[in-house]
Amino acid sequence: MLEARHLECTRGERKLFRNLSFRLGRGQLLRVAGANGSGKTSLLRIMCGLVAPSAGELRWQGRPIRGEREEYCRNLVFIGHLNALKDDLTALENLRFAAALGGLPADREHSLAGLDRFGVAHCAELPAKVLSQGQRRRVALARLALSPTVPLWILDEPFSALDVAAVSELELLLAAHIASGGMVVLTTHQEVQVVTQAVLRVDLDLHTAAPLAA
Amino acid sequence: MSTSKRFSWFYFSSPQTFYPLAGRLQPWFAALAVLLCAAGLYISFFVAPTDAQQGEAYRIIFIHVPAAWMSMFIYLVMGFWCGVGLVFNTRLSSMWATALAPTGALFTFIALWTGALWGKPTWGTWWVWDARLTSELILLFLYIGFMALQAAIDDQRRADKAGAVLALVGVINIPIIYFSVQWWSTLHQGASVSMKSAPSMAATMLIGMLIMALGFWMYSIAAALARVRCVILERERHTEWVMAEMGERT
Amino acid sequence: MIRALGWVLRRDLLLVFRRRGDVVNALVFFVIVVSLFPLGVGPEASQLRNMAPGVLWVAALLACMLSLARLFAPDHQDGTLEQMLLAGEPLVVLVMGKVMAHWLVSGLPLVLMAPLLGLQFDLPGDALAVLCVALLIGTPVLSLIGAVGAALTLGVRGSGALVALLVLPLYVPVLIFGAGAVAATAAGTGAEAHLLLLGGFLALALVLAPWASAAALRIAME
Numbered sequence: 001m002l003e004a005r006h007l008e009c010t011r012g013e014r015k016l017f018r019n020l021s022f023r024l025g026r027g028q029l030l031r032v033a034g035a036n037g038s039g040k041t042s043l044l045r046i047m048c049g050l051v052a053p054s055a056g057e058l059r060w061q062g063r064p065i066r067g068e069r070e071e072y073c074r075n076l077v078f079i080g081h082l083n084a085l086k087d088d089l090t091a092l093e094n095l096r097f098a099a100a101l102g103g104l105p106a107d108r109e110h111s112l113a114g115l116d117r118f119g120v121a122h123c124a125e126l127p128a129k130v131l132s133q134g135q136r137r138r139v140a141l142a143r144l145a146l147s148p149t150v151p152l153w154i155l156d157e158p159f160s161a162l163d164v165a166a167v168s169e170l171e172l173l174l175a176a177h178i179a180s181g182g183m184v185v186l187t188t189h190q191e192v193q194v195v196t197q198a199v200l201r202v203d204l205d206l207h208t209a210a211p212l213a214a
Numbered sequence: 215m216s217t218s219k220r221f222s223w224f225y226f227s228s229p230q231t232f233y234p235l236a237g238r239l240q241p242w243f244a245a246l247a248v249l250l251c252a253a254g255l256y257i258s259f260f261v262a263p264t265d266a267q268q269g270e271a272y273r274i275i276f277i278h279v280p281a282a283w284m285s286m287f288i289y290l291v292m293g294f295w296c297g298v299g300l301v302f303n304t305r306l307s308s309m310w311a312t313a314l315a316p317t318g319a320l321f322t323f324i325a326l327w328t329g330a331l332w333g334k335p336t337w338g339t340w341w342v343w344d345a346r347l348t349s350e351l352i353l354l355f356l357y358i359g360f361m362a363l364q365a366a367i368d369d370q371r372r373a374d375k376a377g378a379v380l381a382l383v384g385v386i387n388i389p390i391i392y393f394s395v396q397w398w399s400t401l402h403q404g405a406s407v408s409m410k411s412a413p414s415m416a417a418t419m420l421i422g423m424l425i426m427a428l429g430f431w432m433y434s435i436a437a438a439l440a441r442v443r444c445v446i447l448e449r450e451r452h453t454e455w456v457m458a459e460m461g462e463r464t
Numbered sequence: 465m466i467r468a469l470g471w472v473l474r475r476d477l478l479l480v481f482r483r484r485g486d487v488v489n490a491l492v493f494f495v496i497v498v499s500l501f502p503l504g505v506g507p508e509a510s511q512l513r514n515m516a517p518g519v520l521w522v523a524a525l526l527a528c529m530l531s532l533a534r535l536f537a538p539d540h541q542d543g544t545l546e547q548m549l550l551a552g553e554p555l556v557v558l559v560m561g562k563v564m565a566h567w568l569v570s571g572l573p574l575v576l577m578a579p580l581l582g583l584q585f586d587l588p589g590d591a592l593a594v595l596c597v598a599l600l601i602g603t604p605v606l607s608l609i610g611a612v613g614a615a616l617t618l619g620v621r622g623s624g625a626l627v628a629l630l631v632l633p634l635y636v637p638v639l640i641f642g643a644g645a646v647a648a649t650a651a652g653t654g655a656e657a658h659l660l661l662l663g664g665f666l667a668l669a670l671v672l673a674p675w676a677s678a679a680a681l682r683i684a685m686e
Contacts, residue, residue, distance in 0.1 A: 012369060013452055051686050074552035082543025086475070087483040100471040101551045101558075119641055127482075355633040362629055367619045375683040376616045380630060383612060383676055387634050390665070394637035398644070 001025045001061060002047070002183065008055035009042045016041030016042055016203050019053070024200065026151075029186045033037060039189040041081070043204065044156050047185060048078045075105060080122050081160075087129035091115060091139045095126055095146075105148045115147035118169060128151040137161045144173055144191035153177060155186040227234060229306050229446045230455050236439040236446075243436035251428030254280075257422035275419075278328035280311045280427035282346060285353055286388070288318035292360075293385035296378035308374035308451065311381065312364060313442035317434045319357035326349045345399035349392050354385045370449060395403040468553040480569050490531045491568045491577060498581045500607060516585035517595070517646035518639075524574050524599060525635050528606040531570040532614040532627055536681065540618050549685055555678040563604075563674065564613045565634050571603030576610040582602035591650040594659070600646045601662040602638045609634050615680035617663030638665060 001023065008018040016039030024030050029031075032040050045051045047058065049069050058065050065072040085094045092111055100106035115121045118138040123131055128139065141158060153174075159167055167190075174184050226232050258276035292314045299307030329347045330340045341347070360377055367373035451455045480486055501519045502512055539545035548558050578599055579592045589594070613631035617623040645658035 050546065050549060070552055070554060076550070078550050079545075080543060081547060082546070083542035084547045086479060086542065086544065088474070088479055093478070097471060097475045101468060101553070102546065103552055106471075174575050176548065224681055288570070299657055344557050352633045352636055355629065359626075359633065363616060363620075364618070366626055368623060369497045369686075373685060376680060379612075379676060379680050379683065380616055383672075386672065387637075391633070393638040398640045401644070 002185075003059040003062075004047075004056070005059065006056035007046060007053045007058065007205045009039050009046060009051075010054040010061050011042060012101055013037070015054075020056070020202065020204075022202055022213055023185050024133060024185065026181045026183060028183055028200060029174070029178055029181075029200060030200045032090060032185065032187045032202050032204065033067070033087065038204040040204060041156055044078075044080070044154055044185065047154055048076065051178060075150060076149045076154055077102065077143060077150045078154045078156075079140055079143065080156045083136050085136055086127040086141060088127055089121060090125050090127055091131065091135075092124040094139060095140075097203055098143050102143070102147070102150075104143070104150070110146055111142075114142040115139065117145040117173070118166060120143050134166065141166075141170060142171075148177060148180065148182070151182050153182065153184045153186075155184065156187070157187055159188050159190055178199075226305055228421065229309065229450050230374050230453070232306055233443060233446050233459075235330055236443050239459055240436055240439040240443075241430050241454075243439065247429050247432035249421050250425055250432055254422055254426030254429050257418065257425065262418050262422055263416065271332065271334075272326050274332045276422050276426050278325055278332060279284045280430050281325040281328060282350055283427050284430045285318055285322040285325055285350060286436060287431075288314055288321065289356070289381075289388065290385060292318060293381045296381040300375060300378040300382070305449075306446075308378065309442055309445045310438065311378070312374070312432070313365075313438045315357060315361050317443065319354060319361065321430065321434075322354040322357060326354065341459055343399070345392075346394045348399065349395045351380075352391055352395070353388070356388075360384070465557050466589065467551060468551065469557050469561040469564075472548070473565050476562060476565030477568065480565070486531075486534065487569050487573060490527050490628065491573050493530060493570060494523050494527040494574055494577060494651065497526060498584070500523045502584075512585045513587060513650065514647075516582060516587050517591075517643040517650070519585070520578055520595065520646075521599075521602075521643045523640050524578070524603065524605060525632070525639060527574060528570055528610060529628060529631055530637075532610045532631070533624060535566050535614045536618055537614070537623075545655050546682070552584075552671060555681065556563060556674045559611065559615075559674045559681070561676045563607050563677075566611070567607040570633050571599075571607055574603060587646070588650060591646050594649040595646045597659060598642045598655075598662060599666050601659065601666055602642045605638050605662070605665050606635060607670045608669040608677075609638075611677040612680060614671055615677045615684060618681070620685040638662065641665075645667065 005021050006018075007020040009016045009129045011189065020043070022030065029195070032043055034040050041050065046053050049058075049065050049072055050071060052066070060068075060072050073119065084098065085091075086097075092108070092115065095114060096108070098108045099111060104110075112121055112124060115124055118141055120131075120135055120138045120142065123135055123139070126138060137158075137160065144153060146149045148152070162170065174186075177186060254276060258273050259369075262273065264270060292311045295307045295311040295314070298304065299311065306370055326347065329342070329344075333342045334340050360380055363380055364373045364377045367376055377453070446460070447456055451460075498519060501515065505511065505515065536545060539548070549555060551558060575596055578595055582592045582595055583651050610627075610631050613627045613634075616630065617626050620626060641658045644660070645655040648655045648658060
């Protein structure tokens with residue numbers, strides 16, 4: 001279970017949000033909403049442990065993540081804006097290296113199955129630099145198909161650049177993960193039809209810091 | 215829990231409380247600096263005897279050696295406060311280290327200049343690849359690197375932390391660099407030309423240099439206090455207390 | 465943990481294999497810089513022989529430093545570095561993997577090339593051998609220290625020149641003892657002390673540099 005207590009985020013000299021608290025349990029999806037620049041990506045990066053919040057703390061299974069970063073990271077998959085693909089490696093090689101670093105099964109069969117899930121198995125032997133934006137996004141997301149055992153999925157705008165077929169495939173994957181007791185945190189501008197009952201919503205526009213002394 | 219007020223040095227660890235303290239302390243250190251430097255200069259010009267071999271030119275040693283000492287000392291102090299800021303995540307420690315750096319670089323520069331001024335009349339060359347001068351040159355690069363790194367990074371907290379890592383790496387390397395340059399210098403030059411071949415230390419000379427060093431130390435603290443006040447104002451300019459302070463001034 | 469190091473190493477080596485030009489660039493730079501010195505100083509043999517250890521080492525320093533731009537910056541730009549920070553493996557181990565790959569690509573070729581260039585400067589055979597050994601011990605130190613500089617200046621504007629300013633003063637001890645080893649051999653005195661000290665620097669760098677680089681990477685990614 002992921003718990004946030006009174007999180008506050010300061011970027012440069014701006015306070016993006018303050019006093020943000022929520023609890024995310026097994027089988028729940030958290031949707032982070034807010035206008036552009038309201039701190040959605042910053043919140044996700046705080047949840048990954050990449051950035052320390054300027055106030056408040058984050059707890060995983062009741063313990064603060066600050067002292068146990070490596071242990072915490074083994075329980076999460078993060079897919080951000082950048083696809084984390086190497087241009088000179090093939091789609092299959094990229095996926096296998098990403099899986100290996102994430103402690104997931106990195107053999108050929110699993111990776112091909114992952115690519116196939118997102119409809120890019122035919123790109124497996126092509127270098128990433130010749131793939132289209134949408135194809136690259138799918139290769140990046142294929143990691144999720146290999147991560148059913150990883151409890152927490154943190155996704156930053158996962159639906160961007162995807163076509164309708166890929167969007168519905170991703171929605172199915174997210175629903176399956178939640179149904180099996182996993183947790184998903186995502187930001188998106190689109191309305192998402194993930195079939196699940198437990199959807200939490202955090203709206204960052206409601207947590208903006210008051211402007212400092214005029 | 216005790217209800218009596220206990221004085222704690224940690225009270226001053228916030229920029230807001232340190233700012234007025236720095237303002238009150240700074241004139242005292244400046245006054246001490248002027249007194250001690252004047253005493254040191256008096257000793258160097260009027261009390262210390264004329265040297266048989268080097269004449270009057272050697273008197274610049276009274277500035278050269280204390281400046282070199284201070285340049286090293288300030289780097290170590292800077293490294294210490296950088297370490298504190300990194301471990302305890304305090305803003306003021308990083309601000310203090312940033313305030314110290316230019317003064318340290320200044321003393322390194324003074325040491326280099328006075329070394330050149332000493333070299334010219336004594337050995338005929340403006341620059342001597344002596345162990346101390348070469349080490350001071352490298353130390354100058356380390357200071358400039360620290361200041362350049364902090365200036366190049368836009369995000370203030372990242373600049374503080376990156377500078378701190380660099381300063382700590384520098385602190386570990388300085389003994390290694392000094393040792394290496396020392397070895398290199400003795401190997402290549404022998405003992406013919408060396409700043410170490412200064413006239414043997416009469417007691418008055420040593421006292422004179424120590425007083426000068428103390429004067430430089432007081433100056434460093436005074437300069438750093440003045441500078442850290444500017445740094446605090448600049449970094450905390452969005453807080454209410456700074457705006458009130460600025461409002462009072464205008 | 466070792467497996468993670470292996471994966472990072474394999475990935476970086478595979479990337480270099482796909483773009484072999486990068487290796488050649490560093491090597492060509494090394495050769496050109498070394499060749500510039502006789503053109504600048506004159507071809508007189510004994511002068512070149514005296515200069516050779518210093519010239520070869522300075523060129524190796526510069527070549528190593530130039531290649532630091534490839535160490536973390538591309539990973540930072542495409543998001544791979546972020547994933548490494550989230551890998552659940554100690555970042556120190558992953559950094560070691562990257563530094564090892566960097567040395568294999570930018571340091572080891574210099575070690576292999578240096579004897580040929582030493583012949584251009586008319587260095588005797590035993591000095592050439594010591595040159596190889598000294599570079600073999602010294603270039604990993606250059607990669608390790610360089611990694612700290614590259615990590616500190618990640619994504620900073622003007623980082624090329626800034627890395628040089630940060631890293632070259634720290635390279636000075638390696639330069640002094642590396643060139644000193646070759647000069648001592650050429651002069652007939654032994655180079656054991658120099659090589660032992662270089663080995664000491666390597667041990668110290670192996671312990672401290674990956675840790676400092678990992679800390680600097682986390683700071684840069686905040």
